[in-house]
Structure formats: structure tokens, C-alpha cells
Amino acid sequence: MNVEASDHVKKAGGVAVIILSQWWMGNQTDADAFLHPASRVTYDDAEEIMKYLSQTSNPTAAIKFNGTQFGHRPAPVVSSFSNRGPNLFNGNIIKPDVIAPGSNILAAWPTEVGPNHTGTNKTFIMVSGTSMAAPHVSGIVALLKHNHQHWSPAAIKSAIMTTAYTKDRDGNPIKDQYEGENAGVFTMGSGHVDPVAANDPGLIYDNDPHDYIRYLCGMKLVNVSAVVRGPVNCSQVQAIEPEQLNYPSISVYLGAKSVSKMVNRTVTNVGDANSVYTVKVDNPEGVDVDVDPNTLTFNKEGEKQDFTVTLSIQGVSPKSGKVSEGQLLWDSGKYFVRSPIAVTFT
Ligand SMILES: *[C@@H]1O[C@H](CO)[C@@H](O)[C@H](O)[C@H]1NC(C)=O
Ligand SMILES: *[C@@H]1O[C@H](CO)[C@@H](O)[C@H](O)[C@H]1NC(C)=O
Numbered sequence: 001m002n003v004e005a006s007d008h009v010k011k012a013g014g015v016a017v018i019i020l021s022q023w024w025m026g027n028q029t030d031a032d033a034f035l036h037p038a039s040r041v042t043y044d045d046a047e048e049i050m051k052y053l054s055q056t057s058n059p060t061a062a063i064k065f066n067g068t069q070f071g072h073r074p075a076p077v078v079s080s081f082s083n084r085g086p087n088l089f090n091g092n093i094i095k096p097d098v099i100a101p102g103s104n105i106l107a108a109w110p111t112e113v114g115p116n117h118t119g120t121n122k123t124f125i126m127v128s129g130t131s132m133a134a135p136h137v138s139g140i141v142a143l144l145k146h147n148h149q150h151w152s153p154a155a156i157k158s159a160i161m162t163t164a165y166t167k168d169r170d171g172n173p174i175k176d177q178y179e180g181e182n183a184g185v186f187t188m189g190s191g192h193v194d195p196v197a198a199n200d201p202g203l204i205y206d207n208d209p210h211d212y213i214r215y216l217c218g219m220k221l222v223n224v225s226a227v228v229r230g231p232v233n234c235s236q237v238q239a240i241e242p243e244q245l246n247y248p249s250i251s252v253y254l255g256a257k258s259v260s261k262m263v264n265r266t267v268t269n270v271g272d273a274n275s276v277y278t279v280k281v282d283n284p285e286g287v288d289v290d291v292d293p294n295t296l297t298f299n300k301e302g303e304k305q306d307f308t309v310t311l312s313i314q315g316v317s318p319k320s321g322k323v324s325e326g327q328l329l330w331d332s333g334k335y336f337v338r339s340p341i342a343v344t345f346t
């Protein structure tokens, strides 16, 4: 869009363009593949430029390349236009699951295998944008599947989610560029992907295809036979409530009609054969979280352990629509298996 706009400026006799960002872009300036001199400035800088334009009868401008800037801070941040949760049809599963490199991270592919956007004969096409998070995650999935060939898709997803991080390179909470606040669970899910940590997660939350059928039947929203591509009779399937799916994050609704909720989870040991994990919980504001048992002892690889998480409103229920965030962490001293918790008050 900006590239087309700059083309029109060029056709109209302009020599260069300055693209002024909108307030909702935060401090992010995206790199576009402009075909003639162009610069993109933040909203704050845009305001300065507009002020200069209105106060000067003969304004002038120059674009100076200051070299590639390394070590940008803060980083990573969530793009203002990154898709947000909750899923309006199913808030009982936190969405998004994770964030991954996308905007201003160059992803490249040979021109032979893809569309030729620029009309130039470049060997590679490079793109940047939130869509590029998906190929980055796909690459991590391929790496994990290569290293752990027996892992299910759910196990791979669990490994990526429970090892994701929530702090930026300065150790501060990852920021959301849309409003300049710390990114919450419905902005970044479990956090930013960490491929090396995901390769050795300690514990996984696994699911098999039948678990998803039980979950889909419990949602009562979709034609399960069409999704599964085979006949499913939901009244013969032991359906589960969505929050009971053995997911690596927890999301429940609490209110006057449901002051407490118990969710069950099962973890599988994929770390050291002999290991002991203790639970560490950050309670969501206004909610008490009880985990039973609060220690898990494993004696072999592949061993499974169950636990229950009971989430209860403390005191007066906050007003409807408010979301409280917390986390549940299984800590072995070597492995840190983290699940975000979202409680939405009804
Ligand atoms: C130009 O680059 C230098 C060295 O990287 C940096 O210190 C400086 O802040 C940059 N100036 C601007 C206006 O970005
Ligand atoms: C890219 O587009 C240009 C201009 O249309 C064309 O000459 C060139 O062959 C294309 N390159 C590839 C690899 O398709």
C-alpha cells in the first residue's frame, strides 16, 4: 500500500516520500521495498514534521541513511497489527498460543518458487510482517519433529508453548506496540518462541486425535464429522468442556454463577528419567489457585502424572468482562514448564 502510494508520488513528479505512521503503530516503522527514496517515521516524529510544515513557509527535507542499526530496544515487541485474542467462539482456550519473529525480521525465499512482487530480477524475495511468524514457527516444528520423531503435534505445540519467554532482551515485560502497555495473554499467549528451550521442555501436555474429537463435541459449535473427515456421533463420544482439553495453558470463566472451577491436566515426562517438579503459582488477581498434588515425582521417561487445578473467586467477584492473568509453573530446578492462566469474569 505504501509502496503503491510512493509510486503515485513519483509519477506526479515527487522525488521522495516520507510515510507518516498512525498513532496505533506505536514506535514501529516497517521496512517496505520502496523503489525510490523513502523514509518511514513514527507517529511522534510525524507530529514534529507536521508542526514544522505548518510553521515554515518553505520547508525542506533530506533523507540520510544512518547505516544498519543493530541491537534495537525494546525488542522483541508485539506489532500493533498482530492478531489478538480471545477467540470469540472459544475463550476457554487462550489465543494466540505464542508470538514469533515476523515484522522487521526478514524472511526470504528464491524467486523461482514464489510470486515476483518487485518486478526486478533479484535472486531472493524478502518479506516482513506478522504473517512471517507462521513460517518461523513451522521451522521450529520441523526441527522438533526431526529431533523427536515420536512426538505428536500436540507434544510439539506444548514444548513450544511451555518454554516461550515473556521478557524482552532487557528483562522487562514484552511490550504491546498498540497501546504501549505490557503484552497480556490475549496478545502474546504463552510468550515468544524459544527453539532451543523447546527442544528440551522437560514435561509435555499431550493429546491424541480422539481427545480433540471429545473437545470438538463439547464445543457444540461445529459439524465434527466435517472437521474430522469421518463419521462422528457426538452422543456416543464422551465430550469434554473446552477448558478440560489437556492444553498447555488454562482459561476459565468465573462469576456469581460459577465461583469455582476445577480443570484437570496430565503431563508426560520427556526430560530426565528421575525428576521431581514442584508447582509455583502466580494467582490471577481476585482468584485463588489450588494445585493438587503440588509435587510430581517421575521415575522414568514417558511416565505420565495427573493433577487438578482449582480456581476460585476470592471475595467479591470483579465486574463482568474483566480478565485476570496468572501462571502455573512446574519447576524441577532444571526445567521450567510454564502455563499462562486467564480468568475472565462473567
Ligand atoms: C545513527 O547511528 C548511530 C550509531 O549507530 C546511533 O548512535 C545514532 O543514534 C543514530 N542516529 C539516529 C538519528 O538514529
Ligand atoms: C520478475 O519480473 C520481471 C518483470 O516482469 C521479469 O522480467 C522477470 O523474469 C521475473 N523474474 C522471475 C524470476 O520470475
Ligand SMILES: *[C@@H]1O[C@H](CO)[C@@H](O)[C@H](O)[C@H]1NC(C)=O
Binding pocket: 119, 120, 121
Ligand atoms: C530480468 O532478466 C531477464 C532475463 O535475463 C531480462 O530479459 C529482463 O529484462 C530482466 N528484467 C529486469 C526488470 O531487469
Ligand SMILES: *[C@@H]1O[C@H](CO)[C@@H](O)[C@H](O)[C@H]1NC(C)=O
Binding pocket: 026, 027, 175, 176, 177, 178, 179, 180, 181
Ligand atoms: C515509544 O517511545 C517513547 C519514547 O521512548 C515511549 O515514551 C513510548 O512509550 C513508546 N511507545 C510505545 C507504544 O511503546
Ligand SMILES: *[C@@H]1O[C@H](CO)[C@@H](O)[C@H](O)[C@H]1NC(C)=O
Binding pocket: 223, 224, 225, 226
Ligand atoms: C456434517 O458433515 C458431514 C460430512 O461432511 C455431512 O455428511 C453431514 O451432512 C453434515 N451434517 C450437518 C448437520 O450439516
Ligand SMILES: *[C@@H]1O[C@H](CO)[C@@H](O)[C@H](O)[C@H]1NC(C)=O
Binding pocket: 233, 234, 235, 236
Ligand atoms: C448417535 O447415537 C445415538 C445414541 O447412541 C443414537 O440414538 C443416534 O441415532 C445416533 N445418530 C446417528 C446419526 O447415528
Ligand SMILES: *[C@@H]1O[C@H](CO)[C@@H](O)[C@H](O)[C@H]1NC(C)=O
Binding pocket: 244, 263, 264, 308
Ligand atoms: C478431574 O479429576 C478429579 C480427580 O481425579 C475427578 O474427580 C474429576 O471428575 C475430574 N474432572 C473432570 C472434568 O474430568
